[in-house]
Amino acid sequence: MVNDPIIQVENLSKLYRLGTIGTGSLRQDVQRWWYQAILRKEDPFFKISRDKESSADFLWALRDINFEIKEGEAFAIIGRNGAGKSTLLKILSKVIRPTQGTVRGRGRINSLLEIGTGFHDELTGRENIYLNGHFLGMTRSEIKSKFDEIVAFSGVSQFIDTPVKRYSSGMYVRLAFAVAAHLEPDILIVDEVLAVGDAEFQKKCLGKMNDASKKEGRTILFVSHNMQAVNNLCQRAMLLQKGSMLKIGAADKVVNHYLSGIQQHLLSQQWTNIETAPGNATVRVTSVKLIPDLEDTLRPIDIRTQLTLTFEFQNYEEGINLVTGIHLFTQSSECIFDVSSKPQAYSKGLIQGTCVIPGNFLNDGSYYISIIFVKDTTTEVFYLSECIAFDVEDYRENTNWYGKWMGHVRPNFPVILTPLPSFS
Amino acid sequence: MRWQWEIKPESAWFEWNWKEIWNYRHLLLRLIRRDFLTQYQQTLLGPAWVVIQPLVTVLLYVIIFDRVVGISTNETPPTLFYLSGIIIWNLFAESFSGTVYTFTANAPLFAKVYFPRLIIPFSVTASHIIRFFIQFLLFIGFYVYNLYTGTVSFNLLYSLVAVPLAILVSAGLGLGAGLALSVFLAKYRDLTNLIQLTVRLLMFATPIIYPLSIVPDKIKAIMVYNPLVPVIEFFRVAFLGEGTTSGIQLAYSAASVIVIFFIGSILFNKMGSKLIDVV
Numbered sequence: 001m002v003n004d005p006i007i008q009v010e011n012l013s014k015l016y017r018l019g020t021i022g023t024g025s026l027r028q029d030v031q032r033w034w035y036q037a038i039l040r041k042e043d044p045f046f047k048i049s050r051d052k053e054s055s056a057d058f059l060w061a062l063r064d065i066n067f068e069i070k071e072g073e074a075f076a077i078i079g080r081n082g083a084g085k086s087t088l089l090k091i092l093s094k095v096i097r098p099t100q101g102t103v104r105g106r107g108r109i110n111s112l113l114e115i116g117t118g119f120h121d122e123l124t125g126r127e128n129i130y131l132n133g134h135f136l137g138m139t140r141s142e143i144k145s146k147f148d149e150i151v152a153f154s155g156v157s158q159f160i161d162t163p164v165k166r167y168s169s170g171m172y173v174r175l176a177f178a179v180a181a182h183l184e185p186d187i188l189i190v191d192e193v194l195a196v197g198d199a200e201f202q203k204k205c206l207g208k209m210n211d212a213s214k215k216e217g218r219t220i221l222f223v224s225h226n227m228q229a230v231n232n233l234c235q236r237a238m239l240l241q242k243g244s245m246l247k248i249g250a251a252d253k254v255v256n257h258y259l260s261g262i263q264q265h266l267l268s269q270q271w272t273n274i275e276t277a278p279g280n281a282t283v284r285v286t287s288v289k290l291i292p293d294l295e296d297t298l299r300p301i302d303i304r305t306q307l308t309l310t311f312e313f314q315n316y317e318e319g320i321n322l323v324t325g326i327h328l329f330t331q332s333s334e335c336i337f338d339v340s341s342k343p344q345a346y347s348k349g350l351i352q353g354t355c356v357i358p359g360n361f362l363n364d365g366s367y368y369i370s371i372i373f374v375k376d377t378t379t380e381v382f383y384l385s386e387c388i389a390f391d392v393e394d395y396r397e398n399t400n401w402y403g404k405w406m407g408h409v410r411p412n413f414p415v416i417l418t419p420l421p422s423f424s
Numbered sequence: 425m426r427w428q429w430e431i432k433p434e435s436a437w438f439e440w441n442w443k444e445i446w447n448y449r450h451l452l453l454r455l456i457r458r459d460f461l462t463q464y465q466q467t468l469l470g471p472a473w474v475v476i477q478p479l480v481t482v483l484l485y486v487i488i489f490d491r492v493v494g495i496s497t498n499e500t501p502p503t504l505f506y507l508s509g510i511i512i513w514n515l516f517a518e519s520f521s522g523t524v525y526t527f528t529a530n531a532p533l534f535a536k537v538y539f540p541r542l543i544i545p546f547s548v549t550a551s552h553i554i555r556f557f558i559q560f561l562l563f564i565g566f567y568v569y570n571l572y573t574g575t576v577s578f579n580l581l582y583s584l585v586a587v588p589l590a591i592l593v594s595a596g597l598g599l600g601a602g603l604a605l606s607v608f609l610a611k612y613r614d615l616t617n618l619i620q621l622t623v624r625l626l627m628f629a630t631p632i633i634y635p636l637s638i639v640p641d642k643i644k645a646i647m648v649y650n651p652l653v654p655v656i657e658f659f660r661v662a663f664l665g666e667g668t669t670s671g672i673q674l675a676y677s678a679a680s681v682i683v684i685f686f687i688g689s690i691l692f693n694k695m696g697s698k699l700i701d702v703v
Contacts, residue, residue: 008427016701094538096700097433104427117537120458122465131458134451135537163465 003071006187006219007092012065012101014087014243015058061087063243065101069187069236074213074220076230076251078258079240085223086191088240089113092221093189107186107219110136114191116176121165125156125175128164132179146182154178181208187219188212192226203401209233210400227255228394229402259300259393266368266389267292274314279382282320283373285313286350288387290369293359302395303410306359309388311371312352321345322381323374326355331366336408343377360412363405364394435697437690445540455547456554474558478514482506489633498635500664501575504566508663509632511559512590512656515552517623519598522548524619526602527610527699534700541696542689545606549599553591560587567663582662586655589674593655596681603688607695631656636668644668651677651684 062084069075077085090096092103093111118135119128129150133143143150151157154175156167164172181204190209206229212218213233224230230237230251237254239247247254268289271277277284293306301307309326325340339355353371369388373381394405445452464470482503489495490502497505523545527534530544570576609615630652636644647653648669654677657667 090535091431094431095535097435097697098431099433101433103431104429105431106426106428109429111537113536118533120462122462123458127458127461131454134448134454135533135539137448137539139447140450 003073005068006071006073006107007069007103007105007221009065009067009092009103010101012062012088012091012098012103013060014062014084014091014096015099016061017058060243062091062098062240065240065245067238067245067248069219069221071186071219072213072217073236074209074222074234076222076224076234076237076254077240078224078227078230078237078254079246082242083240084243085240086113087243089189089191089221089223105187108137109187109189110183110185111189112136112180112183112191113189115180116172119164119172119176122163124163125151125154125160125167128175129179132176136180136183137185138183142184150178150182153181177205184216185218187221189221190223192224202403206233206402207400226402227259228396231255232402256299259391260298266387269387277314278384278387279313282317282375282381283313283315285311285371285382285384285387287312288369288371288384290388290390292390300393301390302393303362303364304359304395305392307357307390309355309357309369310352311387312350313373315346315348315351318348319345321376323377324353325372325374327370327372328357329368329370330408331368334408336362336367340372340374361409362392363407363410364392365408366391435694437694439693441540445542445546448539448543451539452543452547452550455543456551459547459551460554471558474555475562478507478510478559478562481510485510485633495634496638498637498666500660500666501570504563504570504576504664505635505660506633507563507566508659509630509656511556511563512594512652512659513627513630513632514559515556515591516594516598516652517627518552518555519549519595520602520623521619522552523599523602524606524609526606527696528613531700542603542692545599545603545692549595552598553595556591556595576663577665579662579665582658586659586662589678590655590659593651593677593681596685597651600681600685600688603692604684607691607699610699626650635660635666637666648673648676651680653677 065084065088077088079085087096089111090113091098093109093113095111095113116128116132118132120131123131129147130140130143134140151160154171154177156171156175159167159171164175167175188209209220209222210233213220220233222230222234234251236249237251238245239254239258247257268287270287271285274284274286277286279285288311289309291308291310292301293308294301311324315322321343322345323340323343325338327338328336330336341353367390368386370383370385371387372383375381396402396405460471464473467473469476485506486502489506490497526541526544526548534541567576571578605615605619609619629647630650631639631647636647636653636657639647654669654673657669658674659667661667661669
């Protein structure tokens with residue numbers, strides 16, 4: 001099935017002026033107006049900022065973005081904070097205007113940059129459903145025909161004639177989402193802000209989006225930090241970096257590219273000069289390496305990946321009774337484990353150590369490793385701190401839930417349910 | 425296959441998307457409803473405040489300007505004289521201050537969802553027109569009593585013109601000027617103080633607490649350029665049988681308001697779409 005493009009974005013750029021708006025901005029405004037409207041010349045400030053890439057007063061939030069989205073496609077926009085994702089969504093939602101370029105499209109577009117837009121605390125749930133629905137562009141008859149469904153979906157039917165300021169925050173969010181979930185646009189734009197809230201809510205959100213995309217054939221534009229959700233929901237994705245498009249294509253490829261690019265790995269370190277290598281008169285470490293057991297080395301480490309830590313060090317003390325310990329920490333410096341070698345006597349020379357961290361053990365997150373060298377099981381000889389840093393990505397099967405999985409470890413112990421025979 | 429919509433860096437100077445505004449009419453009505461529902465939430469007297477406010481103002485004016493200062497209202501009863509001025513002035517002043525803060529007051533909303541921005545000032549002005557009608561009923565109440573006691577004379581033909589004209593000019597001027605200034609106010613907050621001051625001063629330059637007839641001719645010649653002056657005077661001619669105005673002045677009022685409204689909405693449309701970046 002070859003679908004026509006439903007949105008076409010051409011040379012889209014957005015320039016922001018930084019700093020505060022004060023008397024200076026009035027002078028600049030007058031000057032710009034004079035140049036553009038009277039002298040018919042190019043905007044002087046625009047020129048400056050184009051000449052100097054990093055002009056301090058201006059910021060290109062987006063720069064020369066080109067892409068097309070086909071009808072019925074679920075398309076993700078990914079990137080780090082400040083990459084321009086939200087700016088792009090805002091332009092597509094017509095909330096802000098681009099500085100240059102055009103967007104063309106067909107059909108009705110609805111954007112959910114937040115839920116509950118225009119909710120008024122003093123008004124009842126009923127009034128707010130109408131108000132919010134109208135803000136999102138629904139007609140009165142549309143809301144009327146779906147009103148009961150919305151109320152049922154939100155689960156607040158008892159309180160529908162109570163002002164929403166008396167609602168619990170959960171009820172409030174559910175009602176707001178219920179309205180959003182009953183929109184029937186041709187193009188739905190969803191910002192990741194929707195992914196806040198509890199796991200139950202997230203699940204509902206993503207499930208609804210999945211339905212909209214796969215069952216109802218709507219075009220969806222989705223911004224998220226949740227790569228699993230992107231992989232599951234979207235066919236195609238675009239990676240933004242500092243306002244420019246870095247990569248566009250099949251969602252899994254773009255996601256992998258993004259993940260491998262952002263990982264702050266410090267997966268191996270080597271010291272060729274033994275004199276300056278970390279250590280002291282007793283030991284000097286020459287290399288540390290973390291080798292993920294992956295067929296495709298470009299793929300990120302995920303929770304299933306087995307990791308092998310190898311390190312080499314020079315021992316200068318004959319007959320030393322040595323123990324080496326591996327400390328694994330989370331990013332917030334909580335120690336997950338401390339494993340060590342058996343105490344044993346070693347002669348002078350190069351020693352290699354290995355330690356295998358099995359797959360299906362660590363939960364997703366960022367970790368670092370430190371290595372400790374201990375003499376006679378009591379005296380610390382040397383501590384090589386934070387010599388390896390790595391990220392573990394999430395991986396899930398057979399679930400529609402993409403909330404944060406709890407715990408520091410995520411072992412694969414089976415949990416078995418056995419139906420018991422009943423004697424009634 | 426052809427495109428149905430386009431987003432460009434600038435909107436054209438004369439981009440009138442009335443069809444879109446029409447499509448959002450339900451939102452407009454909802455917003456008017458919201459205004460009334462929320463304004464009187466948790467108040468004891470509720471919507472009665474719509475009439476209490478002008479009543480108290482009239483009472484004050486009668487005491488201060490009529491009894492203490494002794495400004496003449498000519499032959500007309502001071503209550504009706506002040507009330508007629510107050511309700512028309514209120515319509516202008518409230519529409520103006522309601523629309524001039526459109527961007528600053530609605531910035532969080534405008535940053536999250538698109539709808540024709542004009543809906544907001546339109547709904548604010550519409551609410552004030554409805555309030556005007558309620559206050560006009562109050563005026564009619566006093567008026568009927570005075571008519572009964574024979575202190576005023578009624579001109580049906582004039583009043584049929586005067587009421588719609590008063591609404592058109594005062595609401596139109598408030599809305600038009602509000603739209604035009606809102607785009608500047610969004611960017612340069614200094615204007616807030618200036619605007620409040622100007623509105624207050626303008627009230628004294630409008631014949632609300634005094635009849636135009638007691639103003640010296642030289643000043644009068646300047647005052648009639650205020651589009652509100654002829655309609656207030658004409659309203660008083662129609663209901664109270666006294667006032668100084670002419671057909672030309674009234675035509676000028678209506679025409680200038682239409683021009684101001686168009687300038688205001690063009691500026692609002694043109695600049696408004698880019699203001700979210702700076703509010």
